[in-house]
Amino acid sequence: NAGVTQTPKFRVLKTGQSMTLLCAQDMNHEYMYWYRQDPGMGLRLIHYSVGEGTTAKGEVPDGYNVSRLKKQNFLLGLESAAPSQTSVYFCASRDPGLAGMNEQFFGPGTRLTVL
């Protein structure tokens, strides 16, 4: 099993450009998450999904959109990139389990720089 994979690993954008980050998981997990990690800020939740066709906002959703058309994929879109969106983006997935306590599995991250 590949676990959670992210595409691309690195990307440089100019202000105003758009892009889509792809997260894929092969563990048949129901829940998927997109986080951003900035120095000194920990991980902050952007959007999440609790099943195919569903999405919801997290702590910092502004400037991002997401889609979960297939259970194994969770896409994060930036319509008009801004320098403030320079960050490392992590995707995660988990199965809620019997008591909802199962761990998250993280992807390797995407380092995005917006000039």
Add this chain to the structure above:
Amino acid sequence: GENVEQHPSTLSVQEGDSAVIKCTYSDSASNYFPWYKQELGKRPQLIIDIRSNVGEKKDQRIAVTLNKTAKHFSLHITETQPEDSAVYFCAARLVYQFYFGTGTSLTVIP
């Protein structure tokens, strides 16, 4: 939403000593508290977790304690080794969402 605070932000210990990292949370409805270790350039890795109906959990040199009344939980690493050097994050789960602390950079000095 939930607010998770983590202290200290940096911690240096001698090899073999113990390290303690503390976190507080604000919402009493949070019921699951994982701890992650992240090495430079790598993804966060779960090292231990605790549910709200448990006060303490131990896994070899790592232990976590939870005080629901005071809304705080702590990570304890005993007999530290240089390979324990990393950034450690606490988190609290509230419904579907996870809220993370700002991280503790642990350095174990040989």
